[in-house]
Amino acid sequence: MCCHLLHLNIVSVVINQQKANLSYLTAENQQLITNRNILERETEELRSVTDNLNWTLKVILTFNTFPVNDFCPNKSCQPCQTGWHLFQEKCYLFYNEKSPWKTWQDSQTYCKNTAADLVVVDTLHEQEFISNHTEFYYDKFHGYWLGLHEKQNNWVWVDGRNDTLRYWLKDQIGDRGPCALVIPGRNSTASWDPEGCIMQNKFICERDVLIRSN
Structure with a gap:
């Protein structure tokens, strides 16, 4: 009887440990998903910034002499x-x-x-x-x-x-x-x-x- 109870206690400890591990892994997986979404969003934002900079450069290069003061008064x-x-x-x-x-x-x-x-x-x-x-x-x-x-x-x-x-x-x-x-x-x-x-x-x-x- 004593051995049986001991066995049950060990099984219970193992199950609880596995549950804790599963909970930890689930949280880790969710964090990885969140980090991936953030990275994808930042990558898309960077791509948009790069595309817009390339667009601006293309427009600037259409001028023989770019009129900076007409486009950027007060440096804006x-x-x-x-x-x-x-x-x-x-x-x-x-x-x-x-x-x-x-x-x-x-x-x-x-x-x-x-x-x-x-x-x-x-x-x-x-x-x-x-x-x-x-x-x-x-x-x-x-x-x-x-x-x-x-x-x-x-x-x-x-x-x-x-x-x-x-x-x-x-x-x-x-x-x-x-x-x-x-x-x-x-x-x-x-x-x-x-x-x-x-x-x-x-x-x-x-x-x-x-x-x-x-």
Whole structure:
């Protein structure tokens, strides 16, 4: 009887020890899972920071001379330089200088000299943004040059893509030409006008933001 009780006590001690070991291992395993999740999150954050830094470097390298003071006044950098407007991950310059304005090609050259291009419209939201930032000037025939021109009977953006939006005016207001204007004050989905490329107009430049939001 005594031996039997002793055996039971030993078994009980062993079971309790195994339970304690199991509890310890379970806690250790949970801690490892927590540490792994933290490491994965930190790795993803580091990857995001690296991607954003690479993006910023890519934008900086598009400039012949990067205008630090325009982008980083008071040593605090911003997505767009002074005088440009931010929309999503793009910066826009609405050229609103007084006459003389510029031909389509001179407008594109001006944009290129600022590490940008004439604007390429990708979505209705972008078109609405543009419409909200253009204003009537001079007469109903004048507007803002877009980065859209006719090439071999197709309307092509300056990045090489064919236009699929076709936000043309319902009624043409001038002589038809191979370069596209957006006419201020018109319906967003019916405001583009095909004009002669040597006509002098205001224009819109577009480039990537310097700093992306996370």
